[in-house]
Amino acid sequence: MSKVIALANQKGGVGKTTTAVNLGIGLAAEGKKVLLLDGDAQGNLTDSLGFHEPDSLSVSLATMLVKGMTEEPYEPREGILHHHEGIDLMPGNIELSAVEVALVNTMSRETIMRSYVDSVKADYDYILIDCMPSLGMMTINALAAADSVIIPVQAHYLPAKGMTQLLQTVARVRRQINPKLAVDGVLLTMVDSRTNFAKDISFVLRRDYGDKLRVFNTEIPLSIRAAETSAKGKSIYAHDPNGQVAKAYAALTKEVQDIGSERRSARQHKADQSR
Ligand SMILES: Nc1ncnc2c1ncn2[C@@H]1O[C@H](COP(=O)(O)OP(=O)(O)OP(=O)(O)O)[C@@H](O)[C@H]1O
Numbered sequence: 279m280s281k282v283i284a285l286a287n288q289k290g291g292v293g294k295t296t297t298a299v300n301l302g303i304g305l306a307a308e309g310k311k312v313l314l315l316d317g318d319a320q321g322n323l324t325d326s327l328g329f330h331e332p333d334s335l336s337v338s339l340a341t342m343l344v345k346g347m348t349e350e351p352y353e354p355r356e357g358i359l360h361h362h363e364g365i366d367l368m369p370g371n372i373e374l375s376a377v378e379v380a381l382v383n384t385m386s387r388e389t390i391m392r393s394y395v396d397s398v399k400a401d402y403d404y405i406l407i408d409c410m411p412s413l414g415m416m417t418i419n420a421l422a423a424a425d426s427v428i429i430p431v432q433a434h435y436l437p438a439k440g441m442t443q444l445l446q447t448v449a450r451v452r453r454q455i456n457p458k459l460a461v462d463g464v465l466l467t468m469v470d471s472r473t474n475f476a477k478d479i480s481f482v483l484r485r486d487y488g489d490k491l492r493v494f495n496t497e498i499p500l501s502i503r504a505a506e507t508s509a510k511g512k513s514i515y516a517h518d519p520n521g522q523v524a525k526a527y528a529a530l531t532k533e534v535q536d537i538g539s540e541r542r543s544a545r546q547h548k549a550d551q552s553r
Contacts, residue, residue: 280399280400280402280403280404280405281403281404281405281425281426281538282395282399282404282405282406282407282423282424282425282426283301283404283405283406283407283424283425283426283427283428283462283534284406284407284409284417284420284421284423284424284426284427284428285297285298285406285407285408285409285427285428285429285430286409286417286420286421286427286428286429286444287409287411287429287430287431287440287444288411288412288413288417288440288443288444289411289432289440290411291411291432292411292430292431292432292467293430293432293465293467293468293498294318294408294409294411294430295318295322295323295326295408295508296326296467296498296504296507296508297428297430297465297467297498297527297530298314298323298406298407298408299314299323299326299327299507299508299513300513300514300515300523300524300527300530301406301428301527301530301531301534302314302365302404302406303361303363303364303365303513303515304513304515304527304528304530304531305403305404305531305534305535306363306364306365307363307364307515307528307531308531308535310403310404311401311402311403311404312364312365312366312402312403312404312405312406313358313365313366313367313368313398313401313402313404313405313406314327314365314366314367314368314405314406314407314408315339315367315368315370315391315395315405315406315407315408315420316332316338316339316367316368316369316370316371316408317339317370317374317391317407317408317409317410317416317417317419317420318370318374318408318409318410318411318416319370319371319372319373319374319375319378319410319416320410321333321369321370321371321372322408322508323367323369323370323408324338324359324367324369324370324371325508326507326508326511327359327361327365327367327511328361328510328511328512329359329367329369329511330511332369332370332371332372333371333372333373335357335369335371336357337356337357338357338368338369338370338371338373338374339357339368339369339370339374339394340370340371340373340374340376340377341356341357341373342354342357342368342394343374343377343381343390343391343394343419344377344380346390346391346393346394347377347380347381347384347390354394354397354398355398355401357369358398363512363513363515363516366402368398370408374410374416377416378410378414378415378416381415381416381419382415387415387419388415388418388419388422388451388455389419389422389423389455390419391407391416391419391420391422391423392419392422392423392456394423395407395423396423407420407423407424413443413444413447417447418447418451418455421447421448421451421455421456421459422451422455422456422459423456424456424459425458425459425460426459426460426461426462426537427448427459427460427461427462428462428463428465428494428534429441429444429461429463429464429465430464430465430467431464431465431466431467431479432467432468433466433467433468433469433470433475433476433479433497433500434468434470434473434475436479436482436483438482438486441464441483441486441487445461445487445490445491448461460541461490461491461492462492462494462534462537463491463492463493463494463537464483464491464492464493464494465494465496465497465498465530466479466480466493466494466497466498467497467498468498468499468500469497469498469499469500470499470500471499476497480493494530494533495529495533496526496529496530496533497526498523498526498527498530499522499523499526501518501521501522501523503517503518503521503523504523513527514527515527515528
């Protein structure tokens with residue numbers, strides 16, 4: 279069964295795209311079939327994977343969503359690109375901005391992306407959605423399509439108000455559209471080991487949100503090597519295989535798979551008890 283994970287935080291520049299690339303390619307290295315969806319009009323995920331002119335692509339996620347809105351039949355695999363490190367990508371570009379505006383007046387406006395995801399799900403073990411840095415319609419669509427959400431947070435800045443708003447949005451989507459939506463946890467990124475900020479933030483998150491909110495054991499270190507990867511169009515495993523960031527993303531990949539297995543056994547346990 280495939281798992282759909284949204285990478286969301288309405289704050290920009292916190293590591294959503296970098297995590298989508300390196301978690302996705304990490305899962306592919308473990309033998310999983312992975313599709314990344316670029317749900318951000320900036321097209322950074324598409325660009326980071328070496329498709330440096332996202333706006334010139336003739337088919338993208340926006341094309342599929344427009345066809346979904348207008349109920350035109352579509353071939354869901356059209357436009358999917360393959361990256362040489364073993365993952366597929368449905369690219370995103372500036373056209374998503376227009377789609378976001380158009381969605382507002384569409385029937386089933388929150389579930390257009392879910393219909394697209396459902397149409398390709400059978401081909402993949404994991405689908406990761408890189409969200410826009412906003413809580414607009416495109417992010418709501420991603421949350422409606424997802425099984426769970428990972429929230430990357432830059433370790434030297436805790437957007438306390440932003441976190442509350444994001445968790446409220448997740449709760450609203452869960453209540454109204456997608457009851458199965460879980461929060462996998464907060465991922466601390468760009469952690470500078472010379473400071474205590476990461477520890478302080480973990481403490482504040484646990485204090486303010488309690489055990490409702492898991493903080494991943496894995497922390498992603500701050501490193502110029504991570505910042506270099508997008509221009510190169512490759513993952514950190516290919517760019518700096520022995521560095522700390524590659525090790526951290528490999529550890530995150532394991533942690534994400536472990537959360538998946540824990541949830542599956544919890545569901546099984548519940549099902550067995552209700553028999
Ligand atoms: N571990 C890291 N160490 C240093 N720089 C990093 C690290 N991870 C990401 N960066 C850099 O930080 C910037 C923001 O990262 P990224 O694009 O992944 O964030 P984002 O949340 O997707 O941003 P946006 O919301 O604008 O799409 C990028 O220039 C990226 O290369």
